[in-house]
Amino acid sequence: MKKFFSLLLLFTFVILTSCSDESTTSAKETSLQELSFVGFETVSMNDSTQTILIAKEGEYGDSLVVDFVKLTEGMTLYLAADDDPNDPELGERLEETSVIDVTGITSFNVVVLDANRRIDAIWTVTIQEQNASSSSVAKSSSSRIASSSSEIHPSSSFSVSSSSAMISSSSNRLSSSSVSSSSVVSSSSISVSSSSIASSSSVLSSSSAVILSSENTVLSFVVGAVSGVIDTTAKSIYVELAYGDDLSAVAATVSVSEGAVSSYEGAEDLRSPHAFTVTAENGTVAHWTVKAGVQLPGSDFNTWANNKVAPNSFWGTSSDAMATSKSAVVYSYSSEANLTQVSGAAQLETKAIKAATGVITWKSKIATGILFAGTFKTGVTAGDLYKHATDFSQAANLLDYMTLGKDFTGRPTSFTVEYSYSPVAESGIVQKGLIYVMLVNKASKTIVASGAILPTTKVTSTTQTIALNYGDASWMTSDLPVPTGMTVGTGEEEVTSIYVIFASSAYAHIIGLVGAGNGDIGAKGVAGSTLSIGDFKLVY
Template identity: 35%
Template sequence: MFVRNGLLLPCVALAFALLTSCGDSDEVVHPVSRPVELLELDCMKEGGVDSLTRTIECNYPKNAESTVKVKKFEFSGNYSAYVVVGDDLEDPELDWAMPVETGAKIPVPDTGALAFAILDGKDRVVDVWKVVFVAEKSSSSKKSSSSSTKSKSSSSSKKSSSSSVKSESSSSEKPSSSSAKSESSSSEKPSSSSAKSESSSSTKKSSSSSTKSGSSSSDKSSSSSAKPGSSSSEKPGSSSAKPESSSSVPPASSSSVKPESSSSEESSSSSVIEVPTNDPLTPIVPPSSSDSDQVVLLSDFAVDKQNSSVHVEGNKVYVEVPYGSNLKALRVLPMDTVANLERPVKMKFVDDLGVLNEYTVVAGMQLPGTTFDARDYSGFWATTSDAMENTVTEAAIKIKSEANLEFGSSQMTISTKEVSGSWIGIEGSWKMAGGFYFAGTYDGTSAIDIYQQGYSSGTPSTGASDISKDMTFGKSFSARPTGFDVTYSYSHVKNSNSTYPQKSLIYVMLVSRDNKVVASGVVTDNSSIGMHKVHVDLAYGSDSGLLSSNYPVASGLSVGTGNENVATIHVMFASSAYAFVVAGGTLGNDNKYRGGENSKLVVDDFKLVY
């Protein structure tokens, strides 16, 4: 679960304003915008977090040690937390030997009083949370609320652009979804997307975009110069999403729901939302007006989907659901009706101050296995590495190579390797294959499928082998992200083929059911670069040059308008952009290698941005 941001009541704000640090008595410690981003205790009751009063309801621990385990406790900035000694929460005394952090076990005092103090970078108390132990109630059901009020933080709205790649300075840890990231000026790297790189280290912090924790991965503080996409119905805002507090408010006027579309047509119903579509295969859900007069609190808005989450940034509400969810038929609460959230829609909610406002509701999802803690076996990702490591002998010729995909330290490494053919132990032919990890499937099973795609019998050919013919590109997907963030490094080894020079490749394409490229974004590097993070805007109505690049892409695609419904997502990570065509000869590379041997692409994190 997560803790939401919100507006402080005047008395709470006043209390915070009176807090000062001991060393700076004339400096007021101002309240911060909810430093606690992700909070989970093993004793926590469902729906037991009240961000407004800073109270956490827990069942009294039943373990013999009477300890509370901190399952998750993460911050959006340079903050820390310690256990409070005693019950003075206005001027708390801290137990410096008992930090509150993920994995910590906190003893519960005999008094049952437990509190945590949040400190800023100067060790000044800026917030205090109190844990209240309550007796368990039998079969009480609480509705989980995962929405929030309007955020005060400013967020640049962003239009769909033609694959410009931005870079930001990154901390030594991987930022959580709501954490603001400050930009620094950095030198631009040559790239097909005009990439600016962002410094980063490989130290990984748990990402709040995990669907298990139910928070978002799409927070960005920077905006890009953008070219508008062809679809006037989509003006994707910044993907930042800061959770906020929720509280009860007096009823206000009724809420209404309407689709945000290029034709400016409005739905007359608040219970079923549909958008105009040029896809004849998309079913139309009949509208209903049964809930047209229902007042909906923003803090109560949620979707009836396990491991989903709702995040509010200004007048944008981002709903994240697990991969594979049907965005056409999401049951929304408390309206208890079905909405089509494949595209942004307009809804009216009452915020915590009792004000009725219109919000743009955007739904999205992350792809499985994109924290790269280990290889994903869900079937979403495919690789040529398994075939590379499977040595075979055909017609007395031994074809061998080695695996070129590995996972470790929450990172994926793919590399470019030689594939060789030898006869009775005498090396006679060499080819070069890149490392590929992509959304789709791969039919090759052994090194002979790399060395000679489509080989059936006879003597393996020394000619070029296009292994992309065994690749099927794309996996089911219907959301409309505005871009993606990727944290990676690249080690460049030059090759001698001037027509197909060595460079890395990362791309995303959204494709319609009739093989139109709805949107795309790409980043490449032709020289080494350390671990860093870049943001790539997806250009709607553009292929970003991918279809004419000689990169490994699906055949039969053409550029769409950007307004088509999305049916699949194509994602590619490659250590050598051109080495899917395995070329070489009996004289070694013979100036034909399309990759540089041992070139490496290391991917640390990948997030879709909405």
């Protein structure tokens, strides 16, 4: 009897020890509890092999975006920078929205560190296409079911068999206990197998999850009431704002593909192309750029007021001064307006300023017709422009009456202008037309960018596009009506002002004498030469 009770106690100890071990094992919590990625399905996450299988249908681009990370308290997750399975170098820390470059690879490792920054676990994440993952899920599910049986059934059978053996060798009276124990273990096996099958079924059904969209297009880009022009092929946007708007802080409403997210936030600087991303529902990233620009007021030259291009506050001209006569003690000086509207265009004409005594015309001087961004001094007359001196060694310079430039912060790449040019030839005089644009940093007196047209022969109505070259003004010479004291910059400087000039005679801003003698300043253009300007636009 004593031997029987000893065997009974031994059997009870074996059963309790087995249950205790099972409880301890099942209670152990893995440090990495969940890791998922935007647009990807987590097919399996195996704690024992420390592997994660993720999948999506079709191509997945060159990056993954972390969607959710769940770790045991105090743990942190890092991307492994190499393939060392035991002690890898650490890359960036992984948190929600972290981006992982997966160009050319189908798997990578992540490292879990404990609170003391010691390696707790190294997991391998494998990427698989959806069409291939379905069969893999099925195989994985089968292997789980099989492994569940192999892990639980043998140990349970061993416990029962060994228990039965001990009891049987002691006494037949323990056979009922063996049966009871076997029943318990058997039901345990059935219970675990059922849960494994249920788990497998859920994994299998997850392979038919909804496919996430890969669309990452900008549908609209709106600033106030202005909609940007979208080029979906180039993934670029241009939005044209009103002159005077601040291009350095542009707030916009951006509409993108359903489920996608745009990184454009707040008020951005759109003077130069601003880069932002649109991330699709499945994590695919598209890189977009947006730039803003403005047109100059009245630059179609269709709107006029008081015989001048409107708004008068933006465009300056010497035409009013040319049309204002002046009488002195002996001489009177007169000319005509040299800016007129002809067939919807602004026509500039090089004209003579006449000096006369009574009805006798004395000597004439030649002045270009000029239109420019800026202001012309008020109260100036034809007599002032003639600048009479007894020896004619002096000549008026229109630049002395002109304030060049208007506020401007854009960075256009070129300009387009519709124009025609009709020169009059005269021996010994170089007659050219002139159209130029300068982008300037006024504070530092720096030319940031420039471009020009200097026609020498007749041009019928045409539209021409001229590049604005940043860090270059090689066309510029000192005998042209250009600002003095300027240096050419690198092209990286901030633009604060724009200079635009149209002239029927490029050099006749210096008002020289017709038929000048020795020591006299001669004419720099030929009367009757015309330059007509139609639509003018800046291109961004």
